[in-house]
Each structure stands twice: as structure tokens, then as C-alpha cells.
Amino acid sequence: MSCCDTPAGLLPFETALSRLLAEIHPIATQQTVELGQSIGRVLAEPVISRVNVPPYTNSAMDGYAIHLTEPAAASYRLIGRCLAGHPFEQTVAPGECVRIMTGAQLPPGANCVVMQENATLLDDETVAFSDGLVLDRNIRHAGEDISAGATVYDAGHCINTADIAVFAALGIASVSVKRQLKVALLASGDELKLPGTTLNPGELYESNRPAIHAMLTRMGIEVRDFGIIADDKEQLKSAFLSAAEDCDAIITTGGVSVGEADYTKDILTEIGEVNFWKLAIKPGKPVAFGRIGPAVFFGLPGNPVSALVTFHQLAVPALKKMQGHEQIHYPTQTAIAASDFKTSPGRTDFQRGILFHDDQGRLAVRSTGAQGSHMLTSLTRANGYVILAPQTEPVRTGDLVKVQWFDALLG
């Protein structure tokens, strides 16, 4: 094998991802949800504004709305007062002003707001200004943020917290979103125990399912959690069949390699179809992707880092595509290696690193240390990936490497 050959039988990462995405179709069904329930959901239709934001031209400061004359007068006649929610209807004539508060509708005729710090009341009806007599100063125009008729969001946009403010400002109380995905999740292994229970010799606490459950929930996905299932072919098969009945996708961890109690891939072959099984990636070589009936199937490896990295790199883009997201790929950047990195001949290596800006402001990255696929701390100490293409030459400090910041799912 030369430096960049893929070991026999292992599918390159990019090929696997594109084969997987080619199998996934965005769900068609949509539903209406109230704003409070819309976080993380994906818009099924574009959002077109029916109103201006702001809806009326208003003052950005507490002060005086004036009808500025050219040249400016030495003082202006005060004709009234204007508070937010109480428009002042009278037209402000040249040389006149109105006391105004932040957010109050600008009275007709006013063309400048002077903040009160620059105003001196000469008497009850006369104000002089020391500064700020500039046309259009401190005026927020109707529709200058969003104008009526504008397309504010395209279909496929994933709703975030700031969007809730925008919808509310547009007067929108409910939105049309894609149906929520339902995903089955299970962990397989006789050695796995629930946190909070007592371990017997040879047992360990199960960590993959709780973490993936949390990430699915963050993605706005309904989880049907089958818990821990023993290394028993019949029990696993019946769980897979039950999950395929009412879930869009099935995610399993463990039992996907070549050991004597690794049944996942055999069951998938028997009751569904296997699209690919072994990948040229590290961590996560054994990943079974396929289908059982209408449900897509991701058999992720049991090793804790392998499970989370393959979930994040392969299952998340697929689930996002199914959810109808417009953005499904993670952006990558180039950074300067601030430590050496070992490479994995023939496998794309998703190492975990700490990204930072060096003292010259350049993006740099150092390793989180030992990168074994059982070393959860390699992941939790990291804020991004260092993606090393299949190569034999190790990366030396100062070399350029491809990096990816963790998103909110891992961060």
C-alpha cells in the first residue's frame, strides 16, 4: 500500500458520506407549531414579511424631535410631548420641536432628533441645542430593518433563538415547519450498565446512548430509546424490526465489528440491506449503513469516541438532510499545527484538538493528547477536529492542517 491508498475493503470517508446522503431524502410532511415550540425546527416554507420592522419611524434617543431649518435656528419652539405608544399627531413646522422619548413615533414634519444631553431649556417654550443639529440624526425609519414584502427566511432554515425575536417582531405567532423526525436509539453489549447502578466485574457504564440521545434532542428530534440490549441476536433483531415500524432512522452503537458477539451487520443483511460497512476513517472503522424497510440504519461502533465522532460526522449530516436543513456540511478551515500529530496510513483521521488564535492572531491547533477511541477526554477537552487525510508522514509543529470547529452539538 502506498501512502495514500485506501486499505482493501475500507470505503473512503468522502465516498461514504456522499453515498449515504444520496440515500436520504428530505421529509415532505409539514406541520404548524407555535413560536415557543419552534426552536431547532426547520422551516417548511419561506417567511415573507407582511409588515415593516420597525413598523413606524421613531426616535433612537430621549430628546427633542425638531424640524431643522437651514441654517439651523438659534433656538426652537417647544410645541408638545411625544411618548412611545402615544403618537403626536400635529405637524412640526420649521423652527419647532417636540419633546420625544426613545421608541416614540416621530411626529410629522420632524427631520432630526437631538438627544437631551445637547439641549438647554431657555424657558417653558424655547429650547436651544449645542450639538447634533444634523438632518435625519437619531431617526430609525419604518422598514429599515425588514421591509414589508421581503423574504426574511428561505425554506430549510433552522430556527434559532434570535429568529424567535424576528418572528415575534413580524407579528408571527406560529410557523410552518417540517415534521419532527423520530429516531430509534439503542446500545448493545452484555457489559453495559446504566449510570447509577453498581458495576460487577467486567462491566462498565454505558456512555454512548446518553450522549447521542442528548445530541438528537438538541437537533429537535423525537427519540424512541430502546435502552441497552444484550448481545443476543434475537433480541436485537426484534428491536430493529420494532424500530423500523415507526421510526425514520435507527441508530445503534456497539456490536458492529467482527467479534463473536457482533450481530449488527449480520442482522442488517438478513432483515434489511447493507449499503456500506467498513470505512477508512479513524476513529470508527466499523460503521454499518443501510436500511430496514423505510427506516435508514446507522450501526455505529461501540468505542465511545468512535460512536460520537461517527454519529457527528456521518449520521448528523444525514439527519439534517432528512429534516430539510439547507446547511448540512460542516465548514472547514486551515490552521497551524501547534503540536505534532501522528497520522493513520490509509484512514482519514478525525483527531480532537484545541483550536486557538496564536499571538500573531493566526488560527492554530494543538492536540488534546492521547487519541485512543476509548479516551473520552480526548473529545471533551477539544473544541474542534483536526482532520488528517490518509497519509504516512506525521504532521509536524508548524505544518498546516485542516480543522473544523465543534458545533453546538459537540461543543
Ligand SMILES: Nc1nc2c(c(=O)[nH]1)N[C@H]1C(S)=C(S)[C@@H](COP(=O)(O)OP(=O)(O)OC[C@H]3O[C@@H](n4cnc5c(N)ncnc54)[C@H](O)[C@@H]3O)O[C@H]1N2
Ligand atoms: N479483529 C478486529 N477487531 C476489531 C476491529 C477490527 O477491524 N478487527 N475494529 C476495532 C474497532 S476500530 C472498533 S471501533 C471496535 C468496534 O467494535 P464494536 O462496534 O463491535 O463495539 P463493541 O465490541 O461492542 O465495543 C467496543 C468497545 O466499546 C465499549 N462500548 C460499547 N458500547 C458502549 C457504550 N454504549 N458505552 C460505552 N462503551 C461502550 C465496549 O465495552 C468495548 O470496550 O472494534 C474493534 N475491534
Ligand code: MOO
Ligand atoms: O474505529 Mo475504532 O474507532 O479505530 O477504535
